[in-house]
Amino acid sequence: MTSTALSPDRPATSRRPVRAGRPLTRASGLGFGVAMMWFSLLVLIPLAAVVVTASAGGWSAFWQAVTNEQTAAAIELTVGTAFAVTLVNIVMGTMIAWVLVRDRFFGKRALEILIDIPFALPTIVAGLVLLSLYGRTSPLGIDIANTRPAVFLAFLFVTLPFVVRTVQPVLAELERDVEEAAMSLGASRFTVFRRIILPSLTPAIAAGAALSFARGVSEYGSLVLLSGNLPMKTEVTSVRILSSIENDNLDSAAAVATILLAISFAVIVLLDVIQRRMVRRG
């Protein structure tokens, strides 16, 4: 296997310490303090500032900012497209993971590298890359630049690795005996997949889907050149926030950003729950 390297999420065995650790000593306590101070200054305080700024004007100002016609359209487009893309990823991602683990053919390693490209490629470059095949100069004659399908395509590209890389390690660890037993008892391959493989993969698929949804909702860079950012049509939430920032309207930017933060946070909580369940199952 080449890389779970770029895997947005490692298999469930990790992350969660199994043994109870030691209490902090004086030296490690100092290190902990320094690390937490840095983490607070860099991440926690700035993210808190977004929420505080959003709530500074009270509920009505917040509600007004996020239900503004153009903003609401942007949020609807972003969430709707991210949801649709996640559904595609659940099917295609599982299929790709299955091919990578169970199938054998020449050139499979190249596929492994292709999966990781969307994760490592700068998002602005991703936009340019997609534009070269699906833009005005498309050799296929498909020009979807500045349309809603372009938003879908960009999300599809940037979220490609998530389901694949969460499902792949779990699939690789599955015991084959059970499947072979089921087959020897006359179960069809479809039944084996549905009754034996799929249930064990469900938590991993759910985790990958959650990550892919979160990534889609927060996407910005790949859309800049591809979607044209037309208000009410192809403008996504991040672009909407950016234009508020550029118009020096930080309050309304913070209000919309709070919605995105709430989605990210919900996804993280969900992942934590899923991972705990996976660990318990062993």
Added chain:
Amino acid sequence: MASHPSTRTRRGPVTYLVRLLVIAYLFLLVAWPVYLVGKNTFADGMDNINGILDDPDIVHAISLTVQVAIIAVVINTLFGVGISLLLVRYDFPGKRLLSALLDMPLSVSPIVVGLALVLVYGGRTGWFGPALESAGFQVIFATPGIVLATVFVALPLVIREVVPVLEEVGEEQEQAARSLGANAWQTFRRITLPSIKWGVVYGVVLSLARSLGEFGAVKVVSGNVLGETRTATLVVEEKYLNFDKGGAYATAFLLALVAVACIIIVSVIRPKEDR
């Protein structure tokens, strides 16, 4: 579980169909578009590449990007290894919450990252910005802001690589070293570090790829001043929007080259683990 002979013998038409579908999907979504950027870059021979390398502003942007990425990687490596050790080897209240919060940067929109930093470090209205500015330290619209944004977005990558390795190697050797009289630093340098070496290396390579390519967050905090705070990814956007497609393709090609190189390096050096 190296090989499963049974799969090789049991191949139905469905197997081939799924394989074909997957290959076609990846070809249309990733391989062909990426190839076209390379092709467009070299459509006029080396002209596009030479064009950007002769432009001092672009060279400045590239060198700024590299410097920022290196600083960000160093910070994230030190922080990442430290926090991983604390998470795995020590117990403290709020550990589960911290572990979840550390993943936050992966799912936050880069624009929100930029906004968050502006709200705190912005020179005019930020929480700490005005105080820092009167002390002569400008963060937003200057290099420190770009570094902060880059560190933010790449923060979890080293941790995600190192934590699983630390858990896997366990604590026995470290305890043995300590019981033989090694102090904390000696234990870390002689025992812990060698065993997590590859985890750290992967984390560094991934952070490097992510740091070189950050766009949205940097766009918000950098001010995008030509020859000063414009980074390589911002050059791609600016060139494209100003109809200099050759320049945009060439810069994008260089960035893509580094990204793909990082993936290949990781995939080659990662030992054939778990399967």
